[in-house]
Amino acid sequence: MLDFNNVLLDFTKDVWSYISLGYFKQMTKGGQVGSFTMPHEVDPANFGNCHSNLLMAKAAIASVSTNVSTFKRDVTDIFARFTWLGLTHSLVAYKKSLHGIKMLQVNESQLSEELEKNWVVLAETIQTAMRIYAVPEPYETLKELTRGDVDKESISFFIRNLDLPEEEKLNLLNLIPHSYTGEAGNLAISIDEALGSLSVFKIK
Template sequence: MSLTPLNAISPIDGRYRSKVSELANYFSEEALIKYRVLVEIEYFIALCEMPLPQLENVDHSIFDALKAIYKNFSSEDAQAIKDIEKVTNHDVKAVEYFIKEKFDDLGLSAFKEFIHFGLTSQDINNTSIPLSIKEAIHDVYIPEYTQVVEKLKSLAKDWAGIPMLARTHGQPASPTRLGKEIEVFIVRLEEQINLLKTVPHAAKFGGATGNFNAHHVAYPENDWKAFGDKFVEQQLGLYHSFPTTQIEHYDHMAALFDALKRINTIIIDLDRDIWTYVSMDYFKQKIKAGEVGSSAMPHKVNPIDFENSEGNLGIANAIFEHLSAKLPISRLQRDLTDSTVLRNVGVPLGHTIIGFKSTLKGLDKLLLNEPKFAEDLENNWAVVAEAIQTILRREGYPNPYEALKGLTRTNTKINQNSISNFIDTLEVSDTIKTELKRITPSNYTGI
């Protein structure tokens, strides 16, 4: 049975495949194999450029042909490596044998033993996977994140002047502005993306237990630490972790996952707030012809996009949490638990991208119901009590809080007239009374 969206076990490869298909270029089995081939080829080129004595005669003009092995890497190439793996029962060794066959084709047979020279599998995995994550963040994640933030900025600008009754503890509170409340999320997201961008994409490269043992015993005169720094940082564009055990310690990767989780948490907070505003009738939603909101209630237009986003981001965060908690822990110089866990890196990123797309779709459907904002403000004149008592404090009026408390905590409806009548009873100047009467729920919105 071939894999289709209908028989896939994971919704990422099934129902949501069209939303996350780009990630296959970074986190599929084929992509991992391609990145491994890239690292092996670039490593051989780096040894030639050093050069090792046995590689001095390698014609550097062949480098373009070597790079073409991974630049033109195909599904057929990936399958060829998987076929080799059936014999070797070792995925990285299968990559090495595949490249050796390519060397034969390029007339480089004499130099085949310098493929994977002195390395262990984790020198390949712990460079390939960080490189795939770095490129996926740059190529897929950042553009999707940016679309959400740019949409929020547009809405914040459009709604900058919309006064809104705030709610703290679910109760009416000092009024605010809708645009400002959206801006809160923008600032939170931008601060966290700036932190995310500071996290290094770290790679391990140093042989079986991280000490360049094999390299050093073969060529003790060479500065292999300097070589590793140059290869990882200049040729691969990653940060070289040193010293390490057999594996990268994943502390930076854990920090990255934690940063991604915080951003998701902020989006979940946004989703829930917008969902609540929809339930309060602050927003209507654009209706698409043919869509059904409920199988039983024809009138319903549900805020399903925000619900979908919240659900997917929640799953993403649960996996990010496990990745960041588990990966930095490895018994002694290494155990294998990181290997199977790392194969799931694309899963939370997939759910994250689905979440971002759903939030964006939901935001695009919002229609401002401005009369409802005005109605809620008009029905809650009690919120200006804070403003009145604060000005009375300024004027040295005795016990202003208690005076307003007596007014606002009765069961009597508080409205513009009752507030005005209360102000008339105050022993303050007419100038102060005029100042107090100018305050309304719609204009008491701060800076």
């Protein structure tokens, strides 16, 4: 549980950052209070609540492992109290994170703008194709390209001059940052299926 909580802690920080960068918007409800100084802003309160509860859970569970008497007295009640305290804070954190996720809305225009500036994301699949067809030094060759200014034209020029079958070149030339996701889709599906089997993650 501690390992999972640590992962969730990082997740809440990441989501908070993505909201700040404008990658996510938060759906609002009538009467919802915004930021103290900027009423138009909606604080990611669920993720903040999740973060605080995870820290409380971490402290409670950690105290169980350190609160051992040198005189070997019975500390069962202390173990039980802090274990349940850690579990309770963890469950509250899980529910708050899920409620926060339900309020998220992808800011497609912002993401589209970011992707248009980052044709370098296609380097992964280009390198994979180069390795499949045994093109010499795929990593080193791509490193020279991708550590400079990369745009649609430079990527297209690079692909056309590769020693690859024409069909493979055409496949690569048809890729755009907006549609290329690599294995992300399959990974997301497998995670969703794994979480779906755990009743604790079902919001009522």
